[in-house]
Ligand SMILES: Cc1cc2nc3c(=O)[nH]c(=O)nc-3n(C[C@H](O)[C@H](O)[C@H](O)COP(=O)(O)OP(=O)(O)OC[C@H]3O[C@@H](n4cnc5c(N)ncnc54)[C@H](O)[C@@H]3O)c2cc1C
Ligand SMILES: Cc1cc2nc3c(=O)[nH]c(=O)nc-3n(C[C@H](O)[C@H](O)[C@H](O)COP(=O)(O)OP(=O)(O)OC[C@H]3O[C@@H](n4cnc5c(N)ncnc54)[C@H](O)[C@@H]3O)c2cc1C
Ligand code: SF4
Ligand code: SF4
């Protein structure tokens with residue numbers, strides 16, 4: 117049982133949950149994730165450990181509410197409990213000793229980049245973070261990353277920071293030279309575009325992959341990805357891999373396996389909620405505030 | 412002589428030996444094959460009391476009962492059958508439970524035809540006593556009357572034991588150790604306890620509430636279950652060893668083996684572990700479950716063991732119009748339980764014998780469309796004594812399918828062992844133990860599939876029982892620590 121201590125909205129669909137998990141807070145290392153199981157009947161879903169407070173025994177999960185399971189999670193309110201959090205899982209990030217690293221975060225991938233940037237900064241590596249979003253309100257974790265070094269913020273519509281994609285900013289950064297290593301996490305097209313730049317520039321690039329997972333311990337093989345022609349289980353051998361060697365087409369493809377199911381689950385969830393709202397007492401909390409909205 | 416199975420028996424009137432020998436083996440009542448191919452209800456419905464007592468009458472109460480030798484945990488078969496025959500089901504249950512911690516499970520899943528029933532004296536001249544069916548009957552009665560047959564709580568010893576993994580080996584050891592008064596904590600990687608019994612073996616063969624009831628019984632005995640705790644990540648083995656007086660490792664052999672042929676990462680290709688875990692543990696067979704699973708229309712399952720049979724029969728139940736087993740040897744060589752093969756055939760599963768996949772083919776959106784196989788011929792016997800299948804050149808053929816499940820075996824998962832450098836493992840990653848079940852780390856024992864490689868429920872339980880006795884002796888200082896080649900890092 118893990119109590120939710122705080123839930124803060126970071127962007128229109130991204131939330132930060134602070135959750136009690138003392139053991140994981142004590143031993144996790146950057147790059148690792150957990151499998152969250154909300155309660156009976158729930159899906160097991162992988163989420164990066166975005167931050168920890170070992171003294172308080174808490175971990176932060178930054179969650180994008182995009183489907184049934186993540187929406188159920190982002191609607192939790194302080195005091196709610198999550199049945200199971202398994203971890204920490206995956207191999208910790210291989211951190212360079214020194215030099216200059218560029219951390220590129222797209223969307224909720226920024227949450228995966230944050231612990232890496234923090235660890236790099238802590239050991240004296242110069243960090244430049246490049247993060248982005250559709251428009252200003254979609255940019256997350258900017259202040260946290262500023263504590264680790266320079267931050268270049270990009271918005272697609274130019275409403276904040278640099279106009280354009282993170283990859284344009286990365287191209288400029290690479291052109292300027294002196295980049296020893298790139299860490300990139302985001303949607304597959306973004307990571308593919310990043311290695312499209314760093315490959316020719318011959319800059320070591322680490323990406324964190326998000327294939328579909330079930331157990332997170334190597335027993336199902338559902339998370340298999342092809343890296344350098346070899347099949348790897350992302351949950352135990354990753355989730356971070358050499359981005360220049362990843363078969364992104366296959367990853368994107370495998371991620372789409374359950375698309376019709378995901379759509380149906382979301383529609384079913386919405387339908388339940390409408391029913392719940394019409395049948396609810398007048399002072400029912402607004403949807404999104406959490407309480408009791410879980411079907 | 413004919414006996415009406417519905418008519419109440421009067422066990423007081425002993426049958427003559429001739430009458431006894433004339434009794435035919437009772438048939439297990441089962442769900443109709445067509446109906447059950449579309450539901451997840453249990454296939455075998457269980458014997459009625461009349462049928463059970465009638466079958467018990469068939470046992471000859473041999474003075475030298477061979478059946479016991481056929482059972483890996485040496486259940487006193489004639490004894491529990493005699494109690495049953497005499498109508499004393501409570502004593503039958505107590506007798507059975509003193510030998511076998513999970514008889515509700517083994518009565519359903521043991522490969523009886525190659526164990527106890529194979530050597531039953533009556534098998535020599537006809538059909539063996541239906542020991543498995545009787546075991547299930549008595550065990551189910553015992554589970555329904557658990558309160559009546561519970562033993563008195565044990566005197567606490569103050570010793571602590573950690574058990575890693577909650578499959579049959581772990582659960583058996585937990586029960587035995589709790590009975591002896593030790594404080595037991597079971598660490599389980601998943602969110603629910605039971606191991607293969609809940610994530611692998613489907614509902615229609617082993618209802619999950621039966622396993623849950625066994626786990627609840629352990630909790631009532633004082634066993635603590637810590638779910639979502641992965642040893643090797645959440646805690647390391649040396650850490651556990653430090654915190655507990657003894658450790659029993661029963662993590663199974665959970666790593667799926669793929670075929671290593673082109674196209675295996677296409678959409679629609681599952682390991683049996685993933686497919687069965689989604690369906691069983693995550694409940695994807697129920698309407699509206701959060702965890703999705705593909706409902707293949709034309710399904711091919713590669714393999715010939717229990718796992719393959721469970722996968723193919725599950726696919727049928729999830730609506731597959733055709734469900735085919737591809738196996739590289741012949742029907743005779745199928746390693747699955749005979750009953751499962753028989754049931755699969757009844758349920759319309761097709762069998763493609765002497766065939767092995769060489770490639771998985773897909774369409775432009777990278778969904779599987781067919782599996783290319785090569786014909787096999789049986790050559791000379793290999794180390795296992797079975798004739799080795801060899802491909803016949805140029806005999807390739809394609810089987811169309813929209814889902815493929817690979818069920819060709821499992822290996823050991825290195826997650827735990829790689830964080831325990833002092834633990835001796837074989838070159839395949841299985842843990843090495845001595846006869847007592849102790850590993851190269853003093854006070855750390857192991858059993859079940861992680862020692863044997865993928866085996867059976869009853870063998871895993873036997874290991875759990877043996878290890879519990881050895882752990883008890885160790886905790887009382889009667890089992891000396893093994894001299895290890897190098898001094899262990901953790902004391
Ligand atoms: C190692 C790892 C770390 C991750 N970290 C984060 C994180 O910090 N924050 C965050 O918001 N998301 C993270 N994700 C992604 C997150 O797990 C999925 O968004 C989530 O499982 C979707 O579930 P859903 O039911 O809400 O959406 P669905 O509607 O089921 O799916 C939406 C998308 O999520 C993917 N997905 C669905 N089920 C799973 C699953 N069991 N495992 C992985 N992907 C799945 C689908 O391919 C689809 O693209 C991470 C994924 C991995 C593998
Ligand atoms: C689909 C299927 C059908 C089968 N049918 C039959 C049958 O009909 N008859 C029969 O006799 N046998 C059958 N078997 C084989 C039998 O189930 C196994 O031999 C038996 O379950 C092994 O028991 P075990 O206790 O060693 O391990 P398991 O049952 O595998 O349990 C191991 C447990 O340990 C947990 N675990 C693993 N690693 C860790 C870790 N690092 N930390 C914490 N926990 C961990 C796992 O999650 C699991 O719950 C079948 C197997 C399968 C897969
Ligand atoms: S445990 Fe298995 S082998 Fe032993 S008597 Fe029972 S069914 Fe037969
Ligand atoms: S061998 Fe068969 S007949 Fe003899 S005691 Fe055992 S079960 Fe009964």
Ligand code: FES
Pocket residue numbers: 328329330331332333334335336337338339340349350351352
């Ligand atoms: S999630 Fe099952 S093996 Fe990686």
